[in-house]
Amino acid sequence: MLLIDRPIFHRDGRRFAHLISDLSLDELHDGARRLGLDRSFHRDHYDIPEEYVGEVLAAGVHQVDPREIVHALRRAGLRASRLQR
Template sequence: MILIDPPNAAGRGRLWSHLASDTSYDELHAFARTVGIPERGFDRDHYDVPSEWYDDMLAAGAVPVTSRDLVSRLVAAGLRRRKPQR
């Protein structure tokens, strides 16, 4: 299932959502291609999506979830990729 959290992550003067799959990366990349998200938007286990695209992602079939739920579902599916420790 394709999941999206609310646009609440600030960066580069904008708010961003995270688009992820709790099924597979293949499902996530296929969805991203379908809706026109550039590959450069992929970050370890999700795509960063600007707030102005949020409604379009819902219309395309992404399921709205909280940020906490998105992370929990990635972890449960074994798809969470954390940032390397420095």
């Protein structure tokens, strides 16, 4: 299942949410392609600008608390360390 948190992470004067899969990177990349995402992948998630979160939710992605993002990645064995690129 694809999950997204609230857009609370700041970068370059904008707020972003994180899009993940709780199953596999293949599911994540397939979902990102369906959503029209391309260059925003970072080790284990896609960064979603705040202005696109509504569109992602309308496409059926489930919104969760930001803490749940890390827990879901760990449960799925997908949490990438900061050393991985």
